[in-house]
Amino acid sequence: MxxxxxxxxxxxxxxxxxxxxxFRDNVDILECLSFDILVDSLLDKAVxxxxxxxxxxxxxxxxxxxxxxxxxxxxxIGEHYxxxxxxxxxxxxxxxxxxxxxxxHPMALLQCKRxxxxxxxxxxxxxxxxxxxxxxxxxxxxxxxxxxxxxxAAELFGxxxxxxxxxxIKDNSTRFVIIQTQNSVLPEGxxxxxxxxxxxxxxxxxxxxxxxxxxxxxxxxxxxxxLPVIETPWKYSFFVDVxxxxxxxFKKAKSxxxxxxxxxxxxxxxxxxxx
Amino acid sequence: MxxxxxxxxxxxxxxxxxxxxxFRDNVDILECLSFDILVDSLLDKAVxxxxxxxxxxxxxxxxxxxxxxxxxxxxxIGEHYxxxxxxxxxxxxxxxxxxxxxxxHPMALLQCKRxxxxxxxxxxxxxxxxxxxxxxxxxxxxxxxxxxxxxxAAELFGxxxxxxxxxxIKDNSTRFVIIQTQNSVLPEGxxxxxxxxxxxxxxxxxxxxxxxxxxxxxxxxxxxxxLPVIETPWKYSFFVDVxxxxxxxFKKAKSxxxxxxxxxxxxxxxxxxxx
Numbered sequence: 001m002x003x004x005x006x007x008x009x010x011x012x013x014x015x016x017x018x019x020x021x022x023f024r025d026n027v028d029i030l031e032c033l034s035f036d037i038l039v040d041s042l043l044d045k046a047v048x049x050x051x052x053x054x055x056x057x058x059x060x061x062x063x064x065x066x067x068x069x070x071x072x073x074x075x076x077i078g079e080h081y082x083x084x085x086x087x088x089x090x091x092x093x094x095x096x097x098x099x100x101x102x103x104x105h106p107m108a109l110l111q112c113k114r115x116x117x118x119x120x121x122x123x124x125x126x127x128x129x130x131x132x133x134x135x136x137x138x139x140x141x142x143x144x145x146x147x148x149x150x151x152x153a154a155e156l157f158g159x160x161x162x163x164x165x166x167x168x169i170k171d172n173s174t175r176f177v178i179i180q181t182q183n184s185v186l187p188e189g190x191x192x193x194x195x196x197x198x199x200x201x202x203x204x205x206x207x208x209x210x211x212x213x214x215x216x217x218x219x220x221x222x223x224x225x226x227l228p229v230i231e232t233p234w235k236y237s238f239f240v241d242v243x244x245x246x247x248x249x250f251k252k253a254k255s256x257x258x259x260x261x262x263x264x265x266x267x268x269x270x271x272x273x274x275x
Numbered sequence: 276m277x278x279x280x281x282x283x284x285x286x287x288x289x290x291x292x293x294x295x296x297x298f299r300d301n302v303d304i305l306e307c308l309s310f311d312i313l314v315d316s317l318l319d320k321a322v323x324x325x326x327x328x329x330x331x332x333x334x335x336x337x338x339x340x341x342x343x344x345x346x347x348x349x350x351x352i353g354e355h356y357x358x359x360x361x362x363x364x365x366x367x368x369x370x371x372x373x374x375x376x377x378x379x380h381p382m383a384l385l386q387c388k389r390x391x392x393x394x395x396x397x398x399x400x401x402x403x404x405x406x407x408x409x410x411x412x413x414x415x416x417x418x419x420x421x422x423x424x425x426x427x428a429a430e431l432f433g434x435x436x437x438x439x440x441x442x443x444i445k446d447n448s449t450r451f452v453i454i455q456t457q458n459s460v461l462p463e464g465x466x467x468x469x470x471x472x473x474x475x476x477x478x479x480x481x482x483x484x485x486x487x488x489x490x491x492x493x494x495x496x497x498x499x500x501x502l503p504v505i506e507t508p509w510k511y512s513f514f515v516d517v518x519x520x521x522x523x524x525f526k527k528a529k530s531x532x533x534x535x536x537x538x539x540x541x542x543x544x545x546x547x548x549x550x
Contacts, residue, residue, distance in 0.1 A: 036388075057508035060338040060501075064385065067335075106381070106401075110339065113311075126381075126401050173508045205490030207499070208483050215480030223511070224482070226499050230333045230444050236498070274509065 006030040006041040006050040009105075012131035012153035014082055018051045018176045022080045033128050039068050042181055049077070050179050056084075057173040059110055061225050066239050069179060069267060070227075076195050076268025077186075078178040086112050086167045089134055089159040090146045096162050103127040103137075104148035112148055115166040122146070134159050177268070184270055188247040193222075193272040196254075198261035199229065199237045207238065210261055217253035219244050222274075237263070243272050281305040281316040281325040284380075287406035287428035289357055293326045293451045297355045308403050314343050317456055324352070325454050331359075332448040334385055336500045341514050344454060344542060345502075351470050351543025352461075353453040361387050361442045364409055364434040365421045371437050378402040378412075379423035387423055390441040397421070409434050452543070459545055463522040468497075468547040471529075473536035474504065474512045482513065485536055492528035494519050497549075512538070518547050 003023050007015035010031045019027050030047050032038040041047050052069075055061045069076065086108055090099055101123045102109075102116070109124050116122055127133050131153040137145050138157040147159065154161050177195075184191075200206035214221060223241040244250045250269075258264045278298050282290035285306045294302050305322050307313040316322050327344075330336045344351065361383055365374055376398045377384075377391070384399050391397055402408050406428040412420050413432045421437065422428075429436050452470075459466075475481035489496060498516040503509065519525045525544075533539045 055503070057503045058505045060342075060503055063335040063338070169505050171506075171508055204493070204495045205486065207496065208486030208490050211480065211483030211486060215483050218479070220479045221482065222509070224499065224501050227335050228330075228332045231446075 002026050002028045003049060004028045004030060004047040006032050006038050006047040008032055008035055008038050008052065009129040010132045010135060012134070012150065012156040013129060014084060014150060014174065015051045015053065015176070016131075017150070017152065018080045018082055021082075022051070022078065022178055023049075033132070035065055035068055039072050039074070042074065042179065043072060045181075048180060051080075051176055052179055053174055054177045055175050055223070056107065056111075057171070058167075058169050059107055062107075063225070063227065066225060066227055069177075070197060070239075070265075074179045074181060075183050076177045076270060077180050077184040078270045079193070079273045080176045080178065081273055082174050082176065084111070084167065084172045084174050085150065085165050086148050087151060087154060087161045088112075088115075088146050088148055088163040088166055089154045089161050091137060091141060091143060092158070092160040094143065094160065094162070098144055099146040099162070100144040101125055102146040102148060103133040105130050108148045111167045111169070111172060114168040115163070131156070184268060186270065190271055191247050191250075191269045192245065193241065193243045194250055194269045195239065195241050195267040196257070196265065197237055197239050197267055198257060198264045199235070200261055210238075210257065213256050213260065214240075214242060214253055217244075217256070218246075218249045219253055239267070277301050277303045278324060279303045279305060279322040281307050281313050281322040283307055283310055283313050283327065284404040285407045285410060287409070287425065287431040288404060289359060289425060289449065290326045290328065290451070291406075292425070292427065293355045293357055296357075297326070297353065297453055298324075308407070310340055310343055314347055314349070317349065317454065318347060323455060326355075326451055327454055328449055329452045330450050330498070331382065331386075332446070333442075333444050334382055337382075338500070338502065341500060341502055344452075345472060345514075345540075349454045349456060350458050351452045351545060352455050352459040353545045354468070354548045355451045355453065356548055357449050357451065359386070359442065359447045359449050360425065360440050361423050362426060362429060362436045363387075363390075363421050363423055363438040363441055364429045364436050366412060366416065366418060367433070367435040369418065369435065369437070373419055374421040374437070375419045376400055377421040377423060378408040380405050383423045386442045386444070386447060389443040390438070406431070459543060461545065465546055466522050466525075466544045467520065468516065468518045469525055469544045470514065470516050470542040471532070471540065472512055472514050472542055473532060473539045474510070475536055485532065488531050488535065489515075489517060489528055492519075492531070493521075493524045494528055514542070
């Protein structure tokens, strides 16, 4: 039986690509038009897994998604990286000079901003998804409107690519996480990465102390993201990703951090997908 | 002569409130409909100062704004905190059941999401600004459309408040920075906060080492935000805010960090506005 997997956006989106690559095509896709709906589909058990973009090598962390994982007690069971290529597309026969407005996801618009500086007549409008905009333009035969989306989306919906690879930085990688309501069941030998969350007290140097312990336990920090604690303005919690060679090293760090930090929580233990 | 100050959004916005409170009303306001335009107005010398939201106690860092300050070599010369109260407003005479769509800034929509769960018939639409939406509804007499904005905006544009204080977390504070193209000229005795940026090498523990030095120099870290280095996927730079009692302590830390880190940069030295 195929794995039921929720994605943000529709078929043809980068989330769809991740679902197919991570689960090797054996998936039944549930399309979700927001990250909130994506999380609800997990909580309601409509799906067993969901794919969620978590950070981009240009734009940085997608901060609300950290909060969604944390506040809904979800678990990261894997990660996947995709090189993002953005393309400007429209109905077949249209040219760039015909395009008055371009709709896409805010992240895609941000990444292609420099390309559009040469076309000041084009208005950029934020939309819920990349591929979904392409589909809507085609379905409603919207002239004068462009979408920024993947080549797969152009093929799927019969759109014509007016300019390809339009993102400012050509090397544009996005990290996705695979989330579930349950912990991962990987054997310890296969786990070499973990995402943890903790708070520290206000004392000077307390974050440094925590990072020292991680370093002493031979953990390599690959990411740190601070997030405000919403009940206590200007107090922060820290989301940290670490990689390690031996699971026992991480185990030791866990027991120390549980004592040293406030509200220590493991968001996931999984396999490092970064080469 | 009044100080010329650029704000994101229009008069009646929270940025406007900050400009008036920080510069004590002696300001000529330049309204900018995006943070990009705001930065351009500084670079083009149309204004001497600009007000920019940088983080919120609920939603966290406004990451693209860190990149704007950094990549345009701007300087933070001050900061200001505002308690945010969001209100749902519409044309006078309208009731909540008449409202089909509510337009506002994505940050405002995010902060009021829970309130709108009780009104599933209302569609939330992202817009460039809070106050500007209120103005547009009034000007075009748009029935069935609501805005989320401040009480000042409701008064300024003659809108009726249908529900006040609708943000989920009642204690909702936003930190704004005042930016200029030149460094601050405060006397050292008045400086007790600084924003710095640096990169560390990939070596295990290197961020911890930097934070140890800060702690040894009696700096208190109030914020850390990691941001990807766009030319080198998955390498991070760190934006750190520190407070201190003696400027000499910060001076000592500066000279050490210049040696220990890569591309150490001071984004600003200013007066701590947090009580």
